[in-house]
Amino acid sequence: MTSSGWHHLSFLGRLTPPARNAVLRLGMPRTVQRDRPLMRQGEPGTEVHLLLDGRVAVVRGVENGSVSLLGIRHRGDLVGEMAVLGDGVRTATVTTLDRSILAVIPARPFIACLRAHPEALIALNLMTGDRLSQANSYRADAAGYEVEVRLARALLYQAWRAPEREDGRPVVRLRQKQLAMLIGAQEGTVQKALNGPALRDIVLCARGRVVLLDVHELARLAEMKAPSELCE
Incomplete structure (x- = not known):
């Protein structure tokens, strides 16, 4: 900013x-x-x-x-x-x-x-x-990463570009269908990934949004550096 x-x-x-x-x-x-x-x-x-x-x-x-x-x-x-x-x-x-x-x-x-x-x-x-x-x-990313990694990368980017917080945590206000379209995956695959072992403890899925519970772990999964604005 x-x-x-x-x-x-x-x-x-x-x-x-x-x-x-x-x-x-x-x-x-x-x-x-x-x-x-x-x-x-x-x-x-x-x-x-x-x-x-x-x-x-x-x-x-x-x-x-x-x-x-x-x-x-x-x-x-x-x-x-x-x-x-x-x-x-x-x-x-x-x-x-x-x-x-x-x-x-x-x-x-x-x-x-x-x-x-x-x-x-x-x-x-x-x-x-x-x-x-x-x-x-x-x-x-679609060619080189599994869907969990692609989701992590997309969530970090969207949270960084549109800074918004819920209870002090970054939040991405996109529906699962929109996330699926964004990363080129099926909606069911995205729903399964968001609730799977790789992501379920570091993001929280709610109605029409995804809350980032642990930015550092999400960045580790994404194989990228966590934006400093999201770590404050």
């Missing part, structure tokens, strides 16, 4: 105050309730959405009807920019996971802002690179 209050990996968190303020002035905030679609795959895209609070899920479908969860976007992130900067067609469906606050920014002023503030364009490129890197990590 930066001194500005935005996560340092978010679009807004990468900007200096002048550039951030310029972006924030482009759109009026509006509140959207949970489980509402913001954009649909295949539709024209003429604006970007700046996520000021809450989270959204980015989902892409293919011709045979199967659906993949491409990622979760968090506070300070940007969604919808690919259509605006590309061919004008939405490449995925974006739905709110929480009651969210967003600023809708039309394409023309957004592009003008990128031209006036080159650091915003750099931040956008870095954000896109991080998303590709995370997607590649999920893909590589």
Whole structure:
């Protein structure tokens, strides 16, 4: 988390105050309730959405009807920019996971802002690179790790990107179906893993969320270093 209050990996968190303020002035905030679609795959895209609070899920479908969860976007992130900067067609469906606050920014002023503030364009490129890197990590994990390890890695990342606590412990507010889609596993397999011997003493499954009981043990299972923010 930066001194500005935005996560340092978010679009807004990468900007200096002048550039951030310029972006924030482009759109009026509006509140959207949970489980509402913001954009649909295949539709024209003429604006970007700046996520000021809450989270959204980015989902892409293919011709045979199967659906993949491409990622979760968090506070300070940007969604919808690919259509605006590309061919004008939405490449995925974006739905709110929480009651969210967003600023809708039309394409023309957004592009003008990128031209006036080159650091915003750099931040956008870095954000896109991080998303590709995370997607590649999920893909590589699916090929190289058992589902328990993949779950541990995904839970740590999501808890780090959206810091929230319950009784002093980090919590990830995702349903088991969403976790399964995120790591490319079957929902039943994820349910079994969360209640199996590798995870049952270090996470607690509750309705619509997973509480991280022991971050250090979860990181050991994930074969990665525990984020310092989660150990406080």
